[in-house]
Amino acid sequence: xxxxxxxxxxxxxxxxxxxxxxxxxxxxxxxxxxxxxxxxxxxxxxxxxxxxxxxxxxxxxxxxxxxxxxxxxxxxxxxxxxxxxxxxxxxxxxxxxxxxxxxxxxxxxxxxxxxxxxxxxxxxxxxxxxxxxxxxxxxx
Amino acid sequence: xxxxxxxxxxxxxxxxxxxxxxxxxxxxxxxxxxxxxxxxxxxxxxxxxxxxxxxxxxxxxxxxxxxxxxxxxxxxxxxxxxxxxxxxxxxxxxxxxxxxxxxxxxxxxxxxxxxxxxxxxxxxxxxxxxxxxxxxxxxxxxxxxxxxxxxxxxxxxxxxxxxxxxxxxxxxxxxxxxxxxxxxxxxxxxxxxxxxxxxxxxxxxxxxxxxxxxxxxxxxxxxxxxxxxxxxxxxxxxxxxxxxxxxxxxxxxxxxxxxxxxxxxxxxxxxxxxxxxxxxxxxxxxxxxxxxxxxxxx
Amino acid sequence: xxxxxxxxxxxxxxxxxxxxxxxxxxxxxxxxxxxxxxxxxxxxxxxxxxxxxxxxxxxxxxxxxxxxxxxxxxxxxxxxxxxxxxxxxxxxxxxxxxxxxxxxxxxxxxxxxxxxxxxxxxxxxxxxxxxxxxxxxxxxxxxxxxxxxxxxxxxxxxxxxxxxxxxxxxxxxxxxxxxxxxxxxxxxxxxxxxxxxxxxxxxxxxxxxxxxxxxxxxxxxxxxx
Numbered sequence: 289x290x291x292x293x294x295x296x297x298x299x300x301x302x303x304x305x306x307x308x309x310x311x312x313x314x315x316x317x318x319x320x321x322x323x324x325x326x327x328x329x330x331x332x333x334x335x336x337x338x339x340x341x342x343x344x345x346x347x348x349x350x351x352x353x354x355x356x357x358x359x360x361x362x363x364x365x366x367x368x369x370x371x372x373x374x375x376x377x378x379x380x381x382x383x384x385x386x387x388x389x390x391x392x393x394x395x396x397x398x399x400x401x402x403x404x405x406x407x408x409x410x411x412x413x414x415x416x417x418x419x420x421x422x423x424x425x426x427x428x
Numbered sequence: 429x430x431x432x433x434x435x436x437x438x439x440x441x442x443x444x445x446x447x448x449x450x451x452x453x454x455x456x457x458x459x460x461x462x463x464x465x466x467x468x469x470x471x472x473x474x475x476x477x478x479x480x481x482x483x484x485x486x487x488x489x490x491x492x493x494x495x496x497x498x499x500x501x502x503x504x505x506x507x508x509x510x511x512x513x514x515x516x517x518x519x520x521x522x523x524x525x526x527x528x529x530x531x532x533x534x535x536x537x538x539x540x541x542x543x544x545x546x547x548x549x550x551x552x553x554x555x556x557x558x559x560x561x562x563x564x565x566x567x568x569x570x571x572x573x574x575x576x577x578x579x580x581x582x583x584x585x586x587x588x589x590x591x592x593x594x595x596x597x598x599x600x601x602x603x604x605x606x607x608x609x610x611x612x613x614x615x616x617x618x619x620x621x622x623x624x625x626x627x628x629x630x631x632x633x634x635x636x637x638x639x640x641x642x643x644x645x646x647x648x649x650x651x652x653x654x655x656x657x658x659x660x661x662x663x664x665x666x667x668x669x670x671x672x673x674x675x676x677x678x679x680x681x682x683x684x685x686x687x688x689x690x691x692x693x694x695x696x697x698x699x700x701x702x703x704x705x706x707x708x709x710x711x712x713x714x715x716x717x718x719x720x721x722x723x724x725x726x
Numbered sequence: 727x728x729x730x731x732x733x734x735x736x737x738x739x740x741x742x743x744x745x746x747x748x749x750x751x752x753x754x755x756x757x758x759x760x761x762x763x764x765x766x767x768x769x770x771x772x773x774x775x776x777x778x779x780x781x782x783x784x785x786x787x788x789x790x791x792x793x794x795x796x797x798x799x800x801x802x803x804x805x806x807x808x809x810x811x812x813x814x815x816x817x818x819x820x821x822x823x824x825x826x827x828x829x830x831x832x833x834x835x836x837x838x839x840x841x842x843x844x845x846x847x848x849x850x851x852x853x854x855x856x857x858x859x860x861x862x863x864x865x866x867x868x869x870x871x872x873x874x875x876x877x878x879x880x881x882x883x884x885x886x887x888x889x890x891x892x893x894x895x896x897x898x899x900x901x902x903x904x905x906x907x908x909x910x911x912x913x914x915x916x917x918x919x920x921x922x923x924x925x926x927x928x929x930x931x932x933x934x935x936x937x938x939x940x941x942x943x944x945x946x947x948x949x950x951x
Contacts, residue, residue, distance in 0.1 A: 482948065501809050510807075
């Protein structure tokens with residue numbers, strides 16, 4: 289199992305959060321299957337050149353979220369919950385909404401204004417997608 | 429219970445123009461401690477005392493269970509030491525040095541040594557005096573690593589190395605820790621490296637330990653809070669404010685004991701919290717040292 | 727005392743300094759040859775011996791300096807990172823340098839004695855004097871070694887060497903003037919008087935004392951690197 293997690297030093301977030309996010313993504317897209325064994329904390333630390341204590345923190349938090357399971361003496365595994373992947377994406381979606389709302393509040397937007405902006409952005413993005421697809425078809 | 433690979437208790441050493449005072453340090457087996465401090469803060473002296481090369485005036489030092497400096501000969505059987513001011517024998521080759529060290533340490537791993545030769549891009553037949561600084565550092569590291577010591581003590585192992593060499597060295601250091609019975613103690617000016625690979629961080633300034641803590645909780649405690657004060661409001665009284673920067677209306681507080689409750693406290697006082705930023709080890713280091721210097725002058 | 731590590735360190739020093747040792751031996755033998763070839767009066771012989779002795783001391787100083795070069799060349803941290811105590815390090819330096827010097831010394835002393843025994847114009851009575859002077863050289867060299875190891879200073883080593891050389895001259899002349907020794911020097915037989923035995927014993931004790939003091943001073947050091 290090749291650990292392809294990459295820690296960015298220019299990413300402002302703490303390393304353990306980066307690790308957690310990338311592990312969640314691996315599980316969400318199925319790269320790490322439910323029940324599959326994942327690198328031990330030490331193996332992961334060595335592979336990505338990050339301190340054991342940071343990896344340990346990431347693993348502990350992930351365990352608390354139910355994403356992975358660590359068995360003393362046996363190793364760490366992806367949780368066997370089948371509904372895990374959609375739940376993870378769902379969780380990420382909620383986190384981003386929370387962040388947007390916090391910033392909107394600082395800007396002084398009301399909840400209606402924020403909802404409106406959300407809808408506008410959603411339609412804008414889907415319009416762009418359709419236009420990009422048309423462009424791609426034309427050039428073929 | 430993990431035993432301690434390194435333990436300093438109340439260590440003091442006085443020189444005419446400098447003193448190490450009351451040094452307490454603990455490093456558990458299997459961990460890696462990053463030792464940070466300005467030049468002249470006492471890092472090298474501390475490391476020399478750790479290796480038994482300098483005798484402390486008072487206090488106890490235990491390395492792998494052996495009292496230093498009395499039992500240094502025994503302790504050093506399991507220790508690999510590389511310091512920035514260390515030189516190998518110029519007229520002799522790397523091969524000679526490898527054979528020399530191999531003849532002394534039964535734990536020498538020849539396959540690992542050859543592996544390191546390749547990865548560090550070193551030629552055995554080359555004389556030491558013909559090596560560049562970076563190559564010499566890597567050669568000394570190879571000699572220390574290949575005997576698979578239980579404890580690695582490194583004084584500025586990446587100083588003066590180019591980015592590629594630095595990364596190689598860090599990879600090798602981390603690989604050492606794959607074995608949870610092995611421990612690393614290293615000092616470095618490179619706060620990025622220390623921040624990334626250390627389990628524990630120890631700060632030293634002017635001969636005193638300022639902080640010695642678990643890296644994650646340490647980094648968690650330090651925050652820069654960017655506030656917006658309404659016209660007649662007063663800065664909220666928060667514990668552990670180390671520095672106040674920014675302007676009167678837009679102050680930036682550096683706090684060393686951050687709690688989420690502080691944000692609520694600010695908002696209750698009518699002060700808007702624009703952002704709560706984490707700080708890099710470098711920023712914490714600078715604030716810490718500057719703050720102490722200013723307080724000394726005051 | 728871990729004799730294994732001490733041996734390894736001595737061998738390391740010998741290997742590192744081998745060109746120097748060869749040069750020292752060569753110079754010594756050359757000087758011996760020159761002195762042996764000179765014929766002449768008793769004074770000339772004594773002067774020749776003192777020249778040989780001074781050169782020998784000079785060689786000794788050079789050997790000592792090279793052996794304690796670790797601090798100057800900054801290789802001391804490397805050596806002290808090995809499983810060795812101060813005591814063992816000091817032993818390796820003193821033993822290593824004195825052993826090499828002893829080989830040189832023995833070669834030259836044997837050469838000198840052989841020359842005296844073989845050449846007709848050298849009276850055999852000279853031999854006790856030669857031996858006393860030779861051991862005196864060992865005393866001086868032990869002093870140089872002790873100073874070298876404890877001070878690790880080129881300056882001090884050179885200073886002591888010069889003092890040692892002068893002292894040797896003084897000792898040489900005063901011993902030659904002692905009746906029990908001086909009178910028998912030009913004689914055809916080897917005669918050991920009680921005075922000469924006593925002097926020899928005193929010299930050996932001095933050597934032991936120098937080395938003992940060197941170890942004591944080293945053991946009191948608190949900053950080794």
